[in-house]
Amino acid sequence: MPTYVDPxxxxxxxxxxxxxxxxxICPNDLMVLDxxxxxxxxxxxxxxxxxxxxxxxxxxxxxxxxxxxxxxxxGAEVQPHRTEDGLRWNVRFRDGRTLEFTYQSRTKPAxxxxxxxxxxxxxxxxxxxxxxxxxxxxxxxxxxxxPK
Amino acid sequence: xxxxxxxxxxxxxxxxxxxxxGCGAAFESKYWSGDLRVVMVEKAVIERSxxxxxxxxxxxxxxxxxxxxxxxxxxxxxVVNDMMGLAREDLVYDVGRHVDNSxxxxxxxxLPIWKKDNGEYQRIxxxxxPIHGESIKPITAEPARKAIGPENLFERVSVTHLLTDAxxxxxxxxxxGFAVRENKFYVFRAKAVIITCGGAxxxxxxxxxxxxxxxxxxxxxxxxxxxxxxxxxxxxxxQMEHRFVPTRFKDGYGPVGMWFQYFxxxxxxxxxxxxxxxxxxxxxxxxxxxxxxxxxxxxxxHQMFMDIKEGLGPMYMRTDIAMQKLAEGDPAKMDKVRDxxxxxxxxxxxxxxxxxxxxxxxxxxxxxxxxLAEPYxxxxxxxxxxxxxxxxxxxxxxxxxxxYNRMTTIRGLFAxxxxxxxxxxxxxxxxxxxxxxAAKAAVGYVSDNPSAPxxxxxxxxxxxxxxxxxxxxxxKHKGASSAEEINPNFMTPKQGLVRLQKIMDEYGxxxxxxxxxxxxxxxRGIELIEMFREDLTHLAARNRHELMRCWELVHRTWxxxxxxxxxxYRKETRWPGYYYRSDYPDLDDANWRVFVNSKFxxxxxxxxxxxxxxxxxxxxx
Numbered sequence: 001m002p003t004y005v006d007p008x009x010x011x012x013x014x015x016x017x018x019x020x021x022x023x024x025i026c027p028n029d030l031m032v033l034d035x036x037x038x039x040x041x042x043x044x045x046x047x048x049x050x051x052x053x054x055x056x057x058x059x060x061x062x063x064x065x066x067x068x069x070x071x072x073x074x075g076a077e078v079q080p081h082r083t084e085d086g087l088r089w090n091v092r093f094r095d096g097r098t099l100e101f102t103y104q105s106r107t108k109p110a111x112x113x114x115x116x117x118x119x120x121x122x123x124x125x126x127x128x129x130x131x132x133x134x135x136x137x138x139x140x141x142x143x144x145x146x147p148k
Numbered sequence: 149x150x151x152x153x154x155x156x157x158x159x160x161x162x163x164x165x166x167x168x169x170g171c172g173a174a175f176e177s178k179y180w181s182g183d184l185r186v187v188m189v190e191k192a193v194i195e196r197s198x199x200x201x202x203x204x205x206x207x208x209x210x211x212x213x214x215x216x217x218x219x220x221x222x223x224x225x226x227v228v229n230d231m232m233g234l235a236r237e238d239l240v241y242d243v244g245r246h247v248d249n250s251x252x253x254x255x256x257x258x259l260p261i262w263k264k265d266n267g268e269y270q271r272i273x274x275x276x277x278p279i280h281g282e283s284i285k286p287i288t289a290e291p292a293r294k295a296i297g298p299e300n301l302f303e304r305v306s307v308t309h310l311l312t313d314a315x316x317x318x319x320x321x322x323x324x325g326f327a328v329r330e331n332k333f334y335v336f337r338a339k340a341v342i343i344t345c346g347g348a349x350x351x352x353x354x355x356x357x358x359x360x361x362x363x364x365x366x367x368x369x370x371x372x373x374x375x376x377x378x379x380x381x382x383x384x385x386x387q388m389e390h391r392f393v394p395t396r397f398k399d400g401y402g403p404v405g406m407w408f409q410y411f412x413x414x415x416x417x418x419x420x421x422x423x424x425x426x427x428x429x430x431x432x433x434x435x436x437x438x439x440x441x442x443x444x445x446x447x448x449x450h451q452m453f454m455d456i457k458e459g460l461g462p463m464y465m466r467t468d469i470a471m472q473k474l475a476e477g478d479p480a481k482m483d484k485v486r487d488x489x490x491x492x493x494x495x496x497x498x499x500x501x502x503x504x505x506x507x508x509x510x511x512x513x514x515x516x517x518x519x520l521a522e523p524y525x526x527x528x529x530x531x532x533x534x535x536x537x538x539x540x541x542x543x544x545x546x547x548x549x550x551x552y553n554r555m556t557t558i559r560g561l562f563a564x565x566x567x568x569x570x571x572x573x574x575x576x577x578x579x580x581x582x583x584x585x586a587a588k589a590a591v592g593y594v595s596d597n598p599s600a601p602x603x604x605x606x607x608x609x610x611x612x613x614x615x616x617x618x619x620x621x622x623x624k625h626k627g628a629s630s631a632e633e634i635n636p637n638f639m640t641p642k643q644g645l646v647r648l649q650k651i652m653d654e655y656g657x658x659x660x661x662x663x664x665x666x667x668x669x670x671x672r673g674i675e676l677i678e679m680f681r682e683d684l685t686h687l688a689a690r691n692r693h694e695l696m697r698c699w700e701l702v703h704r705t706w707x708x709x710x711x712x713x714x715x716x717y718r719k720e721t722r723w724p725g726y727y728y729r730s731d732y733p734d735l736d737d738a739n740w741r742v743f744v745n746s747k748f749x750x751x752x753x754x755x756x757x758x759x760x761x762x763x764x765x766x767x768x769x
Contacts, residue, residue: 002359027192027201027369028362029304029328029693043693048362049369050499051202067502070360071399076506078498087282089494093505103491105203105283108258113290116179123180127592130542132584133179138252140214145245146542147766148221 002048002065003031003055005040009062012038022054022063056080056087149613149620152331157302159187160594161587162338164307164323165345165373166190167198168285168576169528169565171292172250172583173342173590178295180591186295187336189302191328191696192369194289198346199367199528200576204281205495206272206405207261209578210251211244215268220244223275224766227573229440231532232447232722233741234387237766238539238548239571242585243578250581251277258287272410275573282495288580304328308699309611310341310377312558314604317382320560321601324611328696333612337603340560340590344583347526347533347566348372348707352658353649354522356399363499365394365401366524374527374534374567376703379710379748384536384557386569386745386760388707389714391523392531393663393726395449397465398517402500404465406492411485413470415452415518417460427451434724434735436769445530449520449725456520457662465518467511475512486512522659523726525707527566528579533711534569536745536760537562540585545765552593554586557747560593560601562586570743618689618698625688638688641697644680648701651676652708656715657727666731670716677709710746710755717757718744 005022012033018024022031022040031054032043040062042048055063064079075094080087086105092098120136130144161181163173166188177186190197211218223244228235255261260280262270269277293301307325314321322337349366362368379385395415396404407413414422424443431438434447443451452463471489475482489511493501503509509516527534535556539548554562564586565579574582618641625637633640639647652658655673657665665673684702689695720736721729742759749756 002362025193025196027197027367029192029696046359046361047368048359049202049367050363050502051196052498053196053201065498065502067499067506068356068358068360068363068399070356070358072499072502072506074506076502078494078502078505080494086280087494089490089501091490091501091505093508093510095508097508097510099490101487101490101494103282103494104260104280106258106287107255107260110258110286110290113257113294115175115291115294119179121179123182127180127588127595130540132246132249132581132588133176134253135249138256139246139249140252141248145213145220147241 002045002050002068003042003063004066006062006064007037007039009060010039011060012040013059016059021057021059025053025057027051027053052080056082149616151612151616152333154333154335154612156335156337157187158337160184160339161186161590162323162336162341163188164341164343164377165198166194166289166292167344167346167565167579168200168288169579169583170344171288172580173344173564173587174292175295176584177587177591180588184591184594185300187300187302187338188292188296189305189307189325189334189336191304191306193303194292194301195286197369198285199370200285201367202498203496204279204284204576205403205492206276206278206281207251207577208276208405208575209243209247209573210275210277211248212269213248218274221766225769226274228767228769229437230444230530231572232434232437232444232735233737233769234570234722234743234762235532235572236539236548236570237764238543239537239568241543241766242540242553243571243574243581246585247577247581250584251577254284254287254577257291259284272406276405276409278406278410280495284576302334305334306696306699307373307377308615310381310561311603311608312381314602314607318559320558321603324608324615326615326692326695328692335608337601339594339597339601340562342583342586342590343374343378343561343563343567344565345373345377345567346370347374347524347528347531348704349524350645351525351648351652351704351708351711352522352656353653353660355659360399363401365396365521366526370526370566371700372525372703372707374563375710376706378535378556378561378563378567379706380750381558382747382749383561384745384747385710386534386536386743387532388525388710388746389718389744390532390723391525391711391726392529393449393523394521395452395518396521397500398519400497400500400503401521402493402497404518407465407467407470411470411474411489413465413467415463415465417455417463419460423451423455424448427454430454446723446725453520453725462517463519464515466515468513468515471512482512520659523663525711527568527572528574530572532570532572534567535563537568543765545763548763553589554582555589555593560597562590615699617685618687618695621686622688622690632690638686639683640688641694641701644684644687644701645704647680648705648708651680656708656712663726664728664730665715666729667716670712673712674716677705677712681705681709713755713757714744714746
């Protein structure tokens with residue numbers, strides 16, 4: 001219903017500091033925890049863009065997508081699995097054919113960004129000029145262009 | 149009315165919206181601002197919020213100045229042509245000259261960019277570079293979160309209204325919103341505010357109206373807040389008649405750029421004809437833009453649309469021909485091409501991969517339908533709706549400059565991304581960059597204008613009662629009907645959304661009317677949307693989730709009404725393939741190569757529309 005939760009696999013993220021991670025991450029406030037069953041579910045499937053943010057994050061792989069009833073013939077599945085630096089995708093066609101793809105998502109571990117490292121732009125004298133922070137390191141040309 | 153508690157936040161700069169432009173604004177403002185307090189508010193969680201939350205398979209705005217690929221002048225020429233002659237050259241140039249800095253930083257933060265053997269970036273088009281971009285948003289969010297500090301990031305807070313200064317309604321003072329998951333109001337008092345929230349999907353009735361209403365091309369979370377916040381306080385807007393109608397893979401709305409530019413695939417009609425060949429003469433009606441290279445996006449739409457209207461569909465992207473040609477019969481080459489083809493969707497539009505799998509489409513064997521989608525009103529991608537803003541001091545001339553780059557006509561109110569009008573083709577990297585540009589200017593503004601804003605508590609209380617009213621309406625009237633959703637006293641946000649979409653689709657040149665309208669049709673649409681705006685005071689919400697939907701609908705309605713009024717005002721057809729005025733079917737450069745601006749006057753409940761002159765600052769087009 002686009003995303004759905006396998007109730008046998010969902011443990012309501014009992015050990016997660018942020019609570020149920022599908023509820024935490026959903027960009028459209030769709031995933032909620034049923035207080036009686038303690039299972040997550042999608043409360044408004046027609047506002048789900050099948051962005052897979054919850055599917056990618058679920059530690060139990062309890063989240064899946066059943067494609068939109070409007071136009072997706074039944075029986076196929078596209079399911080991600082997290083790898084160290086990206087995702088492995090398992091694709092199952094309606095006719096049973098399968099494909100597997102693995103793609104990198106990042107070259108550096110999350111949390112490793114060092115802010116403003118080596119930036120030289122002067123916060124007082126350059127505040128009112130046209131430079132942006134880090135131009136001297138990252139613009140790639142010596143001088144910020146201005147119209148000829 | 150019993151209202152929940154209020155938390156009041158005093159800050160120097162408030163950033164509303166944590167998408168690409170908001171993250172850029174957070175990062176840049178903290179570099180320049182030192183001790184100033186910078187606060188960002190976001191209705192979701194910034195790691196996956198906004199239009200790039202699902203990921204991206206390409207960065208579509210990169211100059212490659214260090215490689216000598218393009219100059220900002222080249223980019224400005226391209227954008228002005230693609231917009232059929234209407235873009236603010238100062239704003240476009242400004243993004244172009246800065247954007248490489250942002251792209252290089254994204255790579256430094258961990259974004260994988262495809263490389264050639266010599267270490268240069270791969271290219272798939274003149275401005276486009278392919279990326280392994282599934283995580284572009286978490287990669288962008290990390291420096292933003294670190295820059296302002298997690299204590300200054302307010303997530304799951306939906307901002308509904310801007311506050312103007314109690315002593316001066318032409319000056320910004322902050323914003324009001326509510327916590328989506330707690331019983332709590334937030335009042336942000338700020339010296340400067342940067343609007344970095346989204347453009348508008350789902351204003352027009354989408355082609356999929358069941359569950360698939362969420363699978364619109366532009367993010368379903370993009371509710372037009374950028375416009376819905378700015379219009380009611382009288383901010384001058386520009387080009388709100390403009391819209392983008394994307395040609396995309398049918399239903400899943402997967403991207404086509406890689407297919408055209410990298411795989412060199414063709415779209416052919418059911419007779420095997422290529423509309424860019426059979427309809428080549430049509431371009432001559434739209435000179436000088438018709439002979440621009442590449443052909444402007446609306447004109448390519450227009451050519452395909454002529455085939456569709458003549459009943460020559462379905463239109464198929466011949467993925468099969470393109471992939472077989474690239475593989476040259478070599479299974480190893482085919483494995484690589486197949487890997488790239490699926491990644492294009494899995495990195496950013498996973499539903500399209502599911503569409504392939506569910507319809508047993510292996511793209512190397514079977515072509516895929518493409519379609520013209522429903523219209524979207526936006527300012528960051530190929531649309532140019534948004535606020536009329538000041539340009540940069542060293543480029544903007546005459547009445548294009550009023551003190552601070554990207555400041556709107558409300559003092560201290562800045563915009564970036566979808567919020568800035570007449571500055572399209574920014575995409576992810578350009579929106580991030582424009583957020584940075586606006587933020588630096590906002591720091592400069594606050595350093596020149598350090599006094600705290602004056603906020604009227606009574607005004608805040610009035611706004612809070614307005615925000616909370618749908619919850620009260622439901623409780624007050626629910627007893628009038630045995631069915632929760634059928635009640636003569638109120639409408640639900642879902643019912644309202646369908647009504648708005650029907651008006652826009654049928655009167656405002658939506659997909660079901662072949663993107664065509666005329667003056668009498670628009671006047672009728674405006675009558676109906678005026679009644680609809682009155683009825684918004686009868687919205688009902690059963691919980692805070694629905695309350696958020698109510699306010700999203702209010703924002704979308706402001707967008708819809710502004711769009712209809714601008715469509716009526718511009719008496720020409722400048723962007724065939726996006727919309728057609730049947731009463732003014734031709735491009736009219738002599739009279740209409742001007743911007744159309746509007747202001748809403750809340751006291752009079754009226755709109756004032758006027759034109760602003762076009763200035764050739766960079767190009768001679």
